[in-house]
Amino acid sequence: MLEVEDLAVSYGGTTALAGVAISVKEREAVCVVGPNGAGKSTLLAAIAGGVPPKRGRIRFDGKDLVGMRAENIARLGISLVPEGRHVFGTLTVEENLFIGTYAMSDQRHAQRDAEQLLGYFPRLKERWRQPAGRLSGGEQQMLVIARALMTRPRLVMVDEPSLGLAPKIVDTVYSTLLALRAERGLTLLVNEQSSDRMLKFSERIYVLRNGRILLHGNTADLQDGEAITRAYFGFDEHHTPATSEAAA
Amino acid sequence: MINFAQTFIDALSLGSLYALAALGIGLLFGILRLINFAYGDLITLGAYALIIPSTEAVATLFIGGWPWFMVIIAVAVIVVAAALLSDLLVFRHIRRADPATLMIASFAVSFVIQNVILMFYGSRPKSVDLWSNLNYQIAVSGLRIPLLQIVTILATLVLMGGLTLLLKRTALGIQMRAAAEDFRMARYLGVRGNLVIGLAFAISGVLAAVASLLLLSQTGTLSQTMGVPLMLFAFIATVVGGMGSLIGAATGGFAVAFASVFLQAYLPDDLRPFRDSFVFGIVILMLLFRPAGLVPTKALVERV
Numbered sequence: 001m002l003e004v005e006d007l008a009v010s011y012g013g014t015t016a017l018a019g020v021a022i023s024v025k026e027r028e029a030v031c032v033v034g035p036n037g038a039g040k041s042t043l044l045a046a047i048a049g050g051v052p053p054k055r056g057r058i059r060f061d062g063k064d065l066v067g068m069r070a071e072n073i074a075r076l077g078i079s080l081v082p083e084g085r086h087v088f089g090t091l092t093v094e095e096n097l098f099i100g101t102y103a104m105s106d107q108r109h110a111q112r113d114a115e116q117l118l119g120y121f122p123r124l125k126e127r128w129r130q131p132a133g134r135l136s137g138g139e140q141q142m143l144v145i146a147r148a149l150m151t152r153p154r155l156v157m158v159d160e161p162s163l164g165l166a167p168k169i170v171d172t173v174y175s176t177l178l179a180l181r182a183e184r185g186l187t188l189l190v191n192e193q194s195s196d197r198m199l200k201f202s203e204r205i206y207v208l209r210n211g212r213i214l215l216h217g218n219t220a221d222l223q224d225g226e227a228i229t230r231a232y233f234g235f236d237e238h239h240t241p242a243t244s245e246a247a248a
Numbered sequence: 249m250i251n252f253a254q255t256f257i258d259a260l261s262l263g264s265l266y267a268l269a270a271l272g273i274g275l276l277f278g279i280l281r282l283i284n285f286a287y288g289d290l291i292t293l294g295a296y297a298l299i300i301p302s303t304e305a306v307a308t309l310f311i312g313g314w315p316w317f318m319v320i321i322a323v324a325v326i327v328v329a330a331a332l333l334s335d336l337l338v339f340r341h342i343r344r345a346d347p348a349t350l351m352i353a354s355f356a357v358s359f360v361i362q363n364v365i366l367m368f369y370g371s372r373p374k375s376v377d378l379w380s381n382l383n384y385q386i387a388v389s390g391l392r393i394p395l396l397q398i399v400t401i402l403a404t405l406v407l408m409g410g411l412t413l414l415l416k417r418t419a420l421g422i423q424m425r426a427a428a429e430d431f432r433m434a435r436y437l438g439v440r441g442n443l444v445i446g447l448a449f450a451i452s453g454v455l456a457a458v459a460s461l462l463l464l465s466q467t468g469t470l471s472q473t474m475g476v477p478l479m480l481f482a483f484i485a486t487v488v489g490g491m492g493s494l495i496g497a498a499t500g501g502f503a504v505a506f507a508s509v510f511l512q513a514y515l516p517d518d519l520r521p522f523r524d525s526f527v528f529g530i531v532i533l534m535l536l537f538r539p540a541g542l543v544p545t546k547a548l549v550e551r552v
Contacts, residue, residue, distance in 0.1 A: 048436055050436065069435070070435035070441075071435045071439060071441060079436070079437075082436065086430055088425070088429045088434075089429065090545075091422065091425060095425075096426075099422065099423060099439065102419035102422060102423055103434075103440065105419075
């Protein structure tokens with residue numbers, strides 16, 4: 001479904017991604033783990049059309065996404081939930097939820113989809129007409145996930161959904177993602193810093209560090225966590241382990 | 249008391265004009281982070297569109313001689329076209345540039361428009377008689393109110409009401425508000441970037457067109473820099489109101505106009521020539537205490 005090959009992105013002179021290749025199959029839950037600054041967010045943003053790649057190919061259903069506008073990539077059925085939630089704070093919960101369907105002039109299922117999603121996120125219904133900026137962090141995370149699903153995407157990319165949330169709320173977020181995935185046949189690509197949770201959540205894992213994929217495998221084969229830890233902290237690299245970076 | 253009421257209405261009318269222009273500037277800034285200094289020249293252009301291009305001293309009315317609603321529509325079309333053209337030729341190519349670059353590009357557009365007007369119409373100011381019957385004064389319990397002031401205030405109310413409805417009640421308006429707050433996130437959700445930007449340019453063009461007609465009926469004189477002072481005060485109004493907030497822009501427009509008109513009326517005679525220094529002094533003082541303006545926006549704080 002999604003094929004990324006030899007993807008390189010740099011900001012000014014800094015290299016964020018250097019030749020990254022990943023693939024995601026229909027209905028898979030795939031996870032990219034890596035420390036802060038590894039390039040995870042850049043990878044998702046590049047797929048969604050938010051940052052231009054320096055080189056490489058990104059294909060979705062065989063269609064080349066490189067050079068396409070973000071709004072047109074969204075129309076193909078890819079939805080990104082970026083890191084840091086990004087609710088439209090002055091818009092109401094209702095307006096936030098319907099932005100995508102307004103933009104794609106797709107109102108046919110909007111009302112019913114909203115009802116259904118609110119079943120998963122009842123708190124949002126209580127806050128329906130309030131500015132989204134007043135929601136708690138957990139509620140905002142629920143809102144952006146629901147908002148991303150309103151346009152009926154097939155591939156949902158979620159960037160660090162656990163960032164800044166209490167562990168209990170993070171559990172809710174993930175169980176909801178899994179339930180929605182089962183119900184709608186979604187394909188998921190999720191970024192996380194911690195690999196523990198991903199071992200339960202995903203079917204395949206990529207470890208990204210310093211803009212490169214250092215490890216890739218089926219979650220089932222990586223359950224002891226040893227190989228991930230080595231890749232994550234850079235013990236497999238040729239130079240001396242960068243312990244200070246790993247600590248950060 | 250009569251004097252105060254008269255001054256109050258003067259301020260309300262001037263504030264309407266500032267608010268209109270400030271809304272046009274604020275709308276573009278909200279979505280594009282563009283402080284469009286060519287906005288004043290769009291206002292100038294709207295006024296010049298009323299006469300036949302010639303370098304002669306006497307102006308011959310062209311569009312200006314049509315029925316009033318035709319004048320509004322024609323001028324709006326011309327100014328909106330110019331605004332969209334400035335986006336197509338200049339701003340579209342530097343979308344990812346930082347705000348300072350955008351602002352400098354807008355200075356360039358401003359010079360181009362001024363010099364095009366110079367080329368076709370000559371440099372001499374021309375007097376134009378547009379809607380002079382609006383200077384008729386209505387006497388209301390001791391007050392003498394020029395009809396033009398009432399029309400200015402009403403026109404502003406109608407446009408602000410329309411803009412509010414558009415932004416709050418229509419699918420396109422809600423997309424515009426979302427884009428103003430977080431442009432990239434809006435695009436991730438399918439909002440068409442060029443559509444909302446084009447719409448912002450178009451709306452700012454309509455506001456500029458109405459502002460230019462009101463300004464010209466007030467002054468009766470065309471010059472190729474006539475829109476510049478209005479742009480300057482409108483820009484100050486958006487800063488006072490809080491960059492990025494439309495309510496702030498309108499509030500700022502009225503605040504600057506009230507300060508200006510009331511200082512003019514109540515300053516001692518010797519100090520009146522320095523009125524603008526006092527206005528700007530108040531603006532500086534206000535910004536020292538509220539640097540984000542009267543209506544601060546969270547979106548801006550996050551981006552800076």
